[in-house]
């Protein structure tokens with residue numbers, strides 16, 4: 001069999017590097033390429049600027065089979081290139097507004113799609129869908145899904161990650177209640193939540209993640225919400241005050257970028273998903289000791305392996321739609337730095 005050629009664009013960034021590390025350790029037979037705007041040292045380092053399609057020629061020259069997109073491609077240049085050249089594509093970078101644009105664009109070209117186009121921008125590389133599926137495979141039975149995120153400012157965060165909140169914190173976004181879209185804002189509508197893994201009770205606040213769109217519009221769960229807390233209670237309540245007093249509105253973008261750009265030396269990340277059916281409430285709790293980059297990268301690697309190893313048909317996927325949820329659950333559960341538990 002021919003070796004598979006995989007290109008990670010943004011492969012020199014925080015998440016891209018970890019994806020490459022885990023891919024290499026688990027699949028020595030893959031031929032890995034690194035794409036970024038910087039000239040690298042080896043023939044497997046490709047100079048690619050996602051905003052400049054002229055730089056994409058090297059993707060064809062090097063016979064890339066699959067592109068992993070780990071840098072924001074607002075113009076969807078790489079997506080269109082992958083569709084046109086029939087290359088596998090997986091993207092972990094799109095905030096909700098960008099995801100809906102990319103999804104609509106892809107749907108409009110559905111007839112022309114002869115490769116796997118995978119959207120994996122949901123929380124932590126899009127594993128929430130699989131975890132929900134594992135708890136209750138009949139989605140029609142689920143009338144509510146609530147995600148709670150524990151976000152440590154001491155965790156490692158790439159430069160690009162700060163931009164989403166900086167750019168969007170003042171803009172309203174949509175959550176779903178009984179299938180009715182409701183406009184909310186980040187850091188408002190606080191709710192107390194009792195986190196597992198020794199964290200305890202915290203105030204949690206609205207956060208826009210693509211799972212809102214995916215779980216309601218694609219999975220048809222009628223009520224979906226996402227709330228987050230920072231590791232520091234002080235920081236969390238300050239963000240709440242800033243939003244309710246409209247302080248974010250009078251800040252410059254540059255100032256908001258500084259505010260949201262904290263990155264430490266590494267810390268754990270936790271998230272929990274509560275689903276409600278007619279007669280039951282179930283909860284899945286996930287802790288990644290090594291933090292967000294490791295968890296996102298590991299789930300992305302599971303998706304890549306699925307795209308390459310199985311006889312997965314061409315088409316458009318949200319990453320959880322490719323998997324058996326049992327397999328994803330077991331892979332996460334067996335990973336040394338991930339703790340998982342399900343309670344009823």
Ligand SMILES: NC(=O)c1ccc[n+]([C@@H]2O[C@H](COP(=O)([O-])OP(=O)(O)OC[C@H]3O[C@@H](n4cnc5c(N)ncnc54)[C@H](OP(=O)(O)O)[C@@H]3O)[C@@H](O)[C@H]2O)c1
Pocket residue numbers: 009010011012013014015016035036037038048049050051070071072092093094120121122123124125126157158159160161292293296
């Ligand atoms: N779905 C999830 O759960 C999840 C979780 C974490 C992060 N993310 C997303 O993943 C992305 C990467 O995050 P990160 O923390 O790894 O960021 P990062 O450390 O800032 O890395 C960004 C990478 O992209 C490259 N890059 C920047 N602009 C580029 C361009 N125009 N063309 C080609 N390459 C370019 C950078 O290299 P050069 O500057 O040298 O070009 C670098 O390799 C972000 O969009 C983030 O929001 C998603």
